[in-house]
């Protein structure tokens with residue numbers, strides 16, 4: 001079939017599918033796909049028409065004059081992303097949280113936290129222009145939400161006009177929309193929990209429907225704001241009240257981790273007395289300037305954490321212990337347990353973490369165990385009830401050969417901690433261990449990597465089993481005829497798959513690096529490597545010519561990462577995979593913002609900086625369009641000197657006539 005014919009066929013299939021759902025939805029009021037999927041289908045058709053002008057079909061949503069509007073709301077891009085929060089469950093997690101902050105700031109200071117209940121509702125962002133509520137937007141995927149202004153306006157806790165002179169010209173006020181427990185009681189047959197009820201009610205197409213159920217709103221943060229006004233989160237919360245918002249009456253300012261824990265213990269006991277659901281406390285660094293410096297990781301702020309309330313638990317019996325092999329070769333023992341309901345979810349698998357954990361707790365097949373399920377975290381075995389242990393039970397023997405490929409396994413020795421790793425790993429780096437290979441492919445298609453949304457993990461397993469794919473690049477060479485003959489694969493799903501695979505070919509360099517699934521090279525590390533190597537050609541140059549050592553000069557890349565990169569690229573199959581992928585994918589060059597104060601200027605640091613970590617200094621330079629270089633050459637513009645610098649570097653810089661700056665002079669440059 002010619003390409004043109006193929007596209008036309010795909011287009012017509014989509015239109016048929018679209019009209020089928022349209023009918024089901026509007027005429028029969030019985031949709032069998034979600035609103036989101038329906039909208040996606042429509043967008044796909046419109047995009048095809050745009051790309052291939054020869055396409056035309058009278059039944060296209062673009063042609064049908066009487067086409068009914070989508071039930072979905074208009075999309076609205078948030079000026080500042082709406083992120084989620086990292087979770088803490090223990091004292092150790094909190095200590096770690098604070099440690100990371102102090103390391104990042106490179107400072108020994110006493111932090112102060114604004115402590116607020118974590119309300120279990122749904123978040124909304126309200127844009128006020130000159131004090132007038134102009135847009136009400138749901139969180140959506142964090143980047144883009146739905147415009148639900150009219151529904152938001154039915155909530156009585158939300159002021160529509162703020163007449164105070166203290167309100168900035170433009171500000172996004174963010175908070176939680178929720179439903180009180182007593183109101184939920186009246187409609188509890190319709191929804192599983194108050195959170196779903198709030199979400200369903202808020203997204204009613206007809207604002208009159210929304211107004212029937214009393215939704216409430218508690219404000220707690222801001223997104224975009226046109227002027228820097230607030231010094232502390234606690235000041236902001238006070239200001240919110242003067243503007244007419246409701247804030248939580250349980251907000252506090254607390255200074256030490258011990259006090260946070262005490263407050264948490266006390267609060268947990270009274271959580272059920274509150275008239276709304278809370279699932280933890282949120283701790284935010286109170287000082288807004290520090291918040292700004294700390295910034296965000298890929299999906300959560302560094303300056304805040306949610307301290308969750310203790311998890312639900314239940315008792316069950318271990319029927320068997322499976323050993324799963326992960327992408328990095330880690331052998332994870334998983335207990336298959338008698339199915340048990342924990343907080344509304346039926347649990348039949350519970351992780352046992354690693355070999356050491358089994359040894360330490362002496363966990364055996366047949367044991368009665370206490371299982372914990374905390375939020376979205378995988379359930380795990382807490383403890384064994386020894387009184388119930390069967391007489392004939394025997395110790396569990398952890399395998400020393402990989403259960404997937406039979407290779408030897410090892411526990412790595414960590415030179416710094418002088419301890420062996422708790423995790424045992426398959427030593428087979430690469431694609432010859434079946435389980436590792438499947439996991440690598442699943443990683444490759446995942447959201448933060450290549451992001452092929454039509455290809456789920458289950459499909460990968462199926463295609464692997466059928467020998468359709470063995471390596472990531474096989475995905476781009478699938479035989480769709482064979483696929484369409486499989487059970488459950490109609491023309492629509494095959495064309496969807498094809499479409500999403502084709503669509504995923506264009507990818508940014510950092511995502512490409514991340515997609516390779518190299519151990520210790522996560523989202524953040526991939527970004528810094530992409531920033532350093534700039535394009536795929538350079539990146540391949542680094543790996544093929546074995547210049548990996550040069551990467552050690554990048555902040556954030558340490559010996560562990562270098563070792564892992566080397567071991568990855570020592571494997572011929574890995575190199576082949578990377579080459580094949582670089583042929584079939586369109587890897588975009590790393591684009592750098594080029595209009596900042598430090599445009600066209602390069603920097604290098606030597607010695608320890610005061611009150612700021614290297615990572616933050618680097619990110620400041622990059623934010624202002626400057627660059628960091630790793631060695632002293634004529635291309636370097638400034639050498640910035642901290643405490644105890646390397647004299648050799650200063651000498652070299654002087655020889656080449658490179659400008660030398662103190663930390664103060666450098667920060668003056670940045671203002």
Ligand code: IVH
Pocket residue numbers: 082083084085116117118119120121122123176220221282300301304306
């Ligand atoms: S601050 C960037 N404060 O928790 C941080 N969030 O897991 C933005 N939430 O999507 C959130 N109570 O819906 C913040 N006092 C509170 C909160 C709170 C509930 C929700 C919010 C957010 C989710 C993050």
